[in-house]
Every structure is written in C-alpha cells, then in structure tokens.
Amino acid sequence: MQMTWRWYGEGNDSITLGHIRQIPGVMGVVWSLHDKVAGEEWEMERIQEAADQIRSKGFSPAVVESVNIHDDIKIGLPTRDKYIDIYIDTIKKLSKVGVKVICYNFMPVFDWTRTDLYKELPDGSNALFYEKAAITDDPMDMVKKILEGAGDFTMPGWEPERLAKLDDLFKAYEGVTEDILFDNLKYFLERVIPVCEEYDVKMAIHPDDPAWPIFGLPRIIRNREYIRRFLNLVDSPYNGLTFCTGSLGTNPENDLPSMIHEFHDRIHFAHIRNVKVFENGDFIEVSHRGQDGSVDVCEVIKAYHENGFTGYVRPDHGRHLWGEEKHCRPGYGLYDRALGIMYMLGVWDSLEKEKGRERAITVQSKQHI
Numbered sequence: 001m002q003m004t005w006r007w008y009g010e011g012n013d014s015i016t017l018g019h020i021r022q023i024p025g026v027m028g029v030v031w032s033l034h035d036k037v038a039g040e041e042w043e044m045e046r047i048q049e050a051a052d053q054i055r056s057k058g059f060s061p062a063v064v065e066s067v068n069i070h071d072d073i074k075i076g077l078p079t080r081d082k083y084i085d086i087y088i089d090t091i092k093k094l095s096k097v098g099v100k101v102i103c104y105n106f107m108p109v110f111d112w113t114r115t116d117l118y119k120e121l122p123d124g125s126n127a128l129f130y131e132k133a134a135i136t137d138d139p140m141d142m143v144k145k146i147l148e149g150a151g152d153f154t155m156p157g158w159e160p161e162r163l164a165k166l167d168d169l170f171k172a173y174e175g176v177t178e179d180i181l182f183d184n185l186k187y188f189l190e191r192v193i194p195v196c197e198e199y200d201v202k203m204a205i206h207p208d209d210p211a212w213p214i215f216g217l218p219r220i221i222r223n224r225e226y227i228r229r230f231l232n233l234v235d236s237p238y239n240g241l242t243f244c245t246g247s248l249g250t251n252p253e254n255d256l257p258s259m260i261h262e263f264h265d266r267i268h269f270a271h272i273r274n275v276k277v278f279e280n281g282d283f284i285e286v287s288h289r290g291q292d293g294s295v296d297v298c299e300v301i302k303a304y305h306e307n308g309f310t311g312y313v314r315p316d317h318g319r320h321l322w323g324e325e326k327h328c329r330p331g332y333g334l335y336d337r338a339l340g341i342m343y344m345l346g347v348w349d350s351l352e353k354e355k356g357r358e359r360a361i362t363v364q365s366k367q368h369i
C-alpha cells in the first residue's frame, strides 16, 4: 500500500508540506483545486502548478480528491452532457501530470453529514459526531450548525453559495429515486470510463457518509449489495472504489474485512478511519486504534495485506488533539492523523515481517529436504 495525506493547498490548510514530510512513510499528497465548484473547468496551468508544488517536496500527486459531480448529472437533466464534457476534459488534463486515481461521490445535495464538529471524547480530545435524533426535518438547521462550526475554513461539499439555494436543490431532486440515481450514475460512467481506460486514470467513488439515506434523499453507495450493483454498472477496473471504513463503518452490519476481500481488486483508494457506533445509532469518530471504536482497523489492514494491496491509502478524519481545533479544518488536524498513520504502518510492517519469516522458514525446510 502507498500511504498518502490529504492536503488542502498552500494558504488553505493549517498544515504545510513541510509538516507532512516529517510524518514517516507518507509518499503522496491527495489534492484538489478546492476553489473549483462542481461543473467548473480546471485550467491546465493551475493543475500543473499544484502538481509541481507537491513534487517539489518529494511527494507524488497521483490521487485527486475530489473532482465533484454537478447536480445536473446526478439529477439527470438534459444539461448533464455539458458537465460530463467538462469532467472528461479535467480527467484528460489530470492524466498529464501523473494523476492515477480520482475520488468522487454521488451523494445528492449533501456530502458527509454530522451534527457536531467538536464533540468531546472522554480523554478531552474532540471529534466529529453524528446524533440521529438531532437530524430534524429541516436540513437548514444542520447546515447552519456545520457552517458555523467550520468558522473561516471552507469544507468540500459544504459550499455556502450552493447551500443558500437549498430549497431549489431539494425541489430539483424530487422524484429522484434510488433506481433513477443508479441510472444517472450509469449514464455518467458509460461516458467517462472509456476515457479513463484510454488515459489510465481510475475513478474511485466514495461511499455515502453516513451509510444511510437522510432527509428522504436516496443514497446508494452504502453496503455490499449496493456496491456490487455499482461495480456492475460498468464492469471495468477503471470503475472502482474509495473504500472508506469510516463511512461504511457507521452501519455495523457492514463486515468491512470481508468486503475488502470481495472488492480489493476494485479498491483504488483506501480511507481508513475508526468510528464508535452507539446502540442508538449515533456515532463519533475516534482514534485509529482498533480497540477504541467499532471498526477493527487491525483486521482491515490485515485484509488489505492478505490481498497484496498496492493501492493508495490515507488516514481519513482524525480527532482534534492538544487544542488544535482552534486552528485546523474540522476532521483534518495534524496529530491524530499522523498517529493513525503510525498505527497503520505498524500493523502493516509487522505483517510484512511475519510474511518474510514464513518465507524464510519455507525456504529453509525445502533446503532441509
């Protein structure tokens, strides 16, 4: 596996490339042009500039998260073709700077959803929290909370300009069922995937977070059965997954290690995060250590290792530690994600050593014979 770190860009992140260099084992920086709204063109000069900057510190720019999908594509409006053309243009441009994987999602209206960005954990750190009962009928309540909590930081999927037109957006999605959303996703992929095959860029859809429908909107990337259906929409290795244990792990019925065994050859990007799911369905993001939450991260890593996973990995969200919540983007502080990397690499390295030992024993016993 190739360890990466999500970075929001110079002047748009509390963390610098210099900080990231000091975290052992990080090979790539996951990036995007964060000022671009869905459907907007990406200029080649901007792409080149970002890739050069990342390379200048010794990192690979091979993963982009995200190139967002315009709502007209998800809704299936006649204008979608225009936006798909722009998307294809971006894929071609990204391939020129060595991008190999594009992460995206197909969630209607809302990207990830939480009710509290700074819920305190028993150890005094704080993290993103989702309280089922706090999701009222009025989505504007939640939007206000999220935007207030983010302060001056912009958050992908939570662009204030877009959310100001929330009523119109909800109206536009009226009548879009799960089946229709699947059809619209298929339409998009049937146009995009042949280009990806030609330019060697893999698409990696991110699951819905949390892994269930909210506010009556359909959400379709949330369990084994739906992921199977998704992969069959266009059966190409270029149509793949960002397997996020934090998102899928919000539903305890998702057996993550077993899903990794099934889908590993279509997983191009692994997001690893632990969440603690409570009996009433609320959940909070916790440290990566398996024992600290409901996702056995150790078993997750083992499942990747057993399948010889060579794709990209990043620690997903982290808790906010040692007071950093005052100056970092929610979920994207430095310390807990760095600790998470050390945990993941610790498990991975010990599995590698074990494999080396087993190999040595096999060779030895053969020599003995």
Ligand SMILES: [Mn+2]
Binding pocket: 206, 244, 246, 247, 271, 316
């Ligand atoms: Mn994720």
